[in-house]
Amino acid sequence: MILQVKNPVVEVHDLTVSYDRKPVLWGIDLTLPAGALVGVIGPNGAGKSTLIKAMMNLLPVSSGYVRIFDQPLKQVYSRISYVPQRESVDWDFPASVFDVVLMGRYGQLGLFKRPRKADNDAAMEALEKVGMQGFANRQISQLSGGQQQRVFLARALAQNADIYFMDEPFAGVDIATETAIIQLLRLMRDEGKTVIVVHHDLQSASDYFDWVVLLNMRLVASGPTEQVLNQELLEQTYGGKLTLLSKVGDLLRKQEFPAREKS
Amino acid sequence: MQDFIEFFSFTDANIRYVTLGSVLLAASSAVVGCFTLLRKRTLVGDAVAHAVLPGVCLAFILSGTKNPFILLIGAFVTGWLSLVVIDYITSRSRIKEDTAIGLVLSVFFGIGILLLTAIQQTGNAAQSGLDKFLFGSAASLIGEDLIAFGVVAVLLLVAVVLFFKELTLLCFDQAYARTIGFPVRGLELLLTTLTVFAVVVGIQAVGVVLMAAMLITPAAAARFWTENLKVMLVLAALIGAFSGIAGAFVSYTAPSMPTGPWIVLIVSMIAILSFALAPGRGWIARILRQRRNKTRILEENLLKLLYQLGELRQDYDSARSLEELLERRNIPRKEAIRGLQKLKRQGYLQKEDKRWLLTPEGEKRGRRVVRLHRLWELYLTQYLNLASDHVHEDAETIEHIITPELEQRLIEELNYPDLDPHSARIP
Numbered sequence: 054m055i056l057q058v059k060n061p062v063v064e065v066h067d068l069t070v071s072y073d074r075k076p077v078l079w080g081i082d083l084t085l086p087a088g089a090l091v092g093v094i095g096p097n098g099a100g101k102s103t104l105i106k107a108m109m110n111l112l113p114v115s116s117g118y119v120r121i122f123d124q125p126l127k128q129v130y131s132r133i134s135y136v137p138q139r140e141s142v143d144w145d146f147p148a149s150v151f152d153v154v155l156m157g158r159y160g161q162l163g164l165f166k167r168p169r170k171a172d173n174d175a176a177m178e179a180l181e182k183v184g185m186q187g188f189a190n191r192q193i194s195q196l197s198g199g200q201q202q203r204v205f206l207a208r209a210l211a212q213n214a215d216i217y218f219m220d221e222p223f224a225g226v227d228i229a230t231e232t233a234i235i236q237l238l239r240l241m242r243d244e245g246k247t248v249i250v251v252h253h254d255l256q257s258a259s260d261y262f263d264w265v266v267l268l269n270m271r272l273v274a275s276g277p278t279e280q281v282l283n284q285e286l287l288e289q290t291y292g293g294k295l296t297l298l299s300k301v302g303d304l305l306r307k308q309e310f311p312a313r314e315k316s
Numbered sequence: 317m318q319d320f321i322e323f324f325s326f327t328d329a330n331i332r333y334v335t336l337g338s339v340l341l342a343a344s345s346a347v348v349g350c351f352t353l354l355r356k357r358t359l360v361g362d363a364v365a366h367a368v369l370p371g372v373c374l375a376f377i378l379s380g381t382k383n384p385f386i387l388l389i390g391a392f393v394t395g396w397l398s399l400v401v402i403d404y405i406t407s408r409s410r411i412k413e414d415t416a417i418g419l420v421l422s423v424f425f426g427i428g429i430l431l432l433t434a435i436q437q438t439g440n441a442a443q444s445g446l447d448k449f450l451f452g453s454a455a456s457l458i459g460e461d462l463i464a465f466g467v468v469a470v471l472l473l474v475a476v477v478l479f480f481k482e483l484t485l486l487c488f489d490q491a492y493a494r495t496i497g498f499p500v501r502g503l504e505l506l507l508t509t510l511t512v513f514a515v516v517v518g519i520q521a522v523g524v525v526l527m528a529a530m531l532i533t534p535a536a537a538a539r540f541w542t543e544n545l546k547v548m549l550v551l552a553a554l555i556g557a558f559s560g561i562a563g564a565f566v567s568y569t570a571p572s573m574p575t576g577p578w579i580v581l582i583v584s585m586i587a588i589l590s591f592a593l594a595p596g597r598g599w600i601a602r603i604l605r606q607r608r609n610k611t612r613i614l615e616e617n618l619l620k621l622l623y624q625l626g627e628l629r630q631d632y633d634s635a636r637s638l639e640e641l642l643e644r645r646n647i648p649r650k651e652a653i654r655g656l657q658k659l660k661r662q663g664y665l666q667k668e669d670k671r672w673l674l675t676p677e678g679e680k681r682g683r684r685v686v687r688l689h690r691l692w693e694l695y696l697t698q699y700l701n702l703a704s705d706h707v708h709e710d711a712e713t714i715e716h717i718i719t720p721e722l723e724q725r726l727i728e729e730l731n732y733p734d735l736d737p738h739s740a741r742i743p
Contacts, residue, residue, distance in 0.1 A: 109491075110494070130495070133495065142489045143356075143488075146354065146488050147354075148484075148488065149544070156485055160497055160498070164498075208492075212496070
């Protein structure tokens with residue numbers, strides 16, 4: 054059940070990604086519709102974060118390409134926004150909450166230019182949207198996990214992008230933060246933005262997303278939530294590891310084989 | 317003493333130049349070092365510092381002069397080369413970065429020493445002074461040298477100011493920087509180049525062996541005092557500048573003494589003092605915090621004891637003797653007396669012929685501790701399903717740290733309870 058859409062906002066074509074020569078994602082072919090709240094779901098080690106990072110050009114790919122708004126990523130930096138995993142940075146960095154949110158404006162500012170007053174306003178507005186305006190001057194080292202996630206979200210909001218890629222925004226946050234975040238994401242979708250979220254909790258998935266991508270080293274399914282979240286497809290995603298696939302991957306690494314023959 | 321006055325009156329033009337030079341060099345490398353530190357690449361700075369030596373020697377052999385610009389170029393080339401080699405080894409083999417750094421550092425430095433020894437044995441008269449690059453000599457920072465190194469130092473500071481926003485983002489969240497279209501490779505290259513330049517200019521004052529300390533130590537010390545990156549940069553620069561002046565002074569009064577070790581000793585002293593004294597992060601602040609916690613626990617335990625005795629006897633208005641208190645709870649006698657006297661000074665207790673009595677305020681505080689203890693016990697049995705005989709120990713600590721807001725929420729979540737798991741009344 055892999056549904057391809059017309060005029061997709063995101064198009065992933067034959068994407069294979071390897072770590073140390075071992076493929077962790079095999080030949081992903083995927084298109085996503087505009088204005089949807091998309092959940093990327095799969096078990097641990099399924100390559101969910103890898104898929105997002107590959108889309109963001111943060112990882113070298115063994116084959117394939119990604120197009121966003123029918124253009125390569127380089128042409129559309131100003132229209133996309135990425136929310137990395139909370140743990141990916143050292144929060145013991147000498148910066149305040151406001152400093153971090155202001156970083157969301159750096160892309161529009163470009164090199165050399167200093168943030169203007171308008172950028173400060175935008176950052177403050179983003180902080181208000183996530184309910185953290187009272188924390189603007191707080192040191193980031195003093196934040197709880199949920200607050201850190203809100204700050205990252207505010208930074209993304211300050212970018213005013215059209216499409217958002219979020220890596221596990223619900224991981225390790227309190228229930229109040231989770232509710233606040235999902236409300237915000239729905240609001241963004243209603244404004245016509247596309248939001249793609251890596252998510253690990255099956256329970257809430259059917260409630261949160263309109264479109265679901267099931268992933269386990271390969272694409273299992275992609276389509277509207279009610280058509281995708283069924284017993285059969287979930288079993289294919291979660292049930293039984295594809296040990297053969299894994300073994301072949303190991304072999305590629307050991308023999309130092311390329312994942313694709315050079316064309 | 318006379319040296320001291322003579323030096324710090326700055327009447328001698330030479331002294332002025334040497335001091336100015338040292339301050340510039342030390343401050344600029346300290347500022348660049350802040351970013352190296354925040355990017356967690358401090359060891360790389362050490363590798364570059366050592367790798368600069370063969371470059372200096374080669375530049376001298378090839379040109380036959382000690383022209384600072386030529387030596388600078390030589391230093392820059394091998395410093396850079398060492399970084400390229402480290403990157404290449406890490407990306408193309410199974411060797412991890414720390415091992416690669418160790419390998420490159422020792423190989424480059426070894427070659428450098430080899431070349432230096434070879435130069436010294438040729439008997440070339442021009443070579444005298446080249447060995448100053450090993451441990452530094454601030455006093456030789458005059459004329460052409462000062463201009464060359466000073467210009468580079470100023471350029472470094474200007475570059476950091478210009479690229480402040482970009483470098484900060486690079487150090488904090490590199491992946492994000494890439495997704496907003498920043499030229500991350502270019503910025504990495506920039507920071508690496510700045511690091512190499514900082515090392516190259518600093519070696520004149522400190523020498524290659526100890527240069528890493530000049531890069532890292534001021535930044536590490538400054539980090540203790542502030543949570544603001546801009547303030548941290550300024551502080552690091554000041555700490556660097558101070559040690560630079562000190563180094564220049566030593567070098568002036570004892571010309572045969574190498575400057576590097578002195579500068580490093582002084583900057584390390586500042587760092588150690590920072591580790592100890594800085595508010596919040598420092599050792600002393602931490603020790604004080606723990607002491608405060610300990611006295612607070614002791615005091616609250618004493619108030620709780622007196623309250624519990626009142627509860628037990630159904631009589632809050634009679635005074636209790638020390639023995640009665642110690643019978644119920646094992647507190648070292650001396651500590652207990654000290655605690656009681658302090659509570660009296662604070663107005664929580666009264667003393668009536670060697671016996672102790674709670675004042676209304678003391679009773680209130682004692683009651684609150686007892687309440688928190690029982691609330692927490694109840695919370696543990698209800699929400700964590702712990703057996704009621706396992707919750708007491710836990711509550712003994714938690715009762716001292718619950719804030720009034722948390723207390724309110726606790727009461728609400730437990731639905732305004734009357735009894736704790738041991739059926740004692742919650743006051």
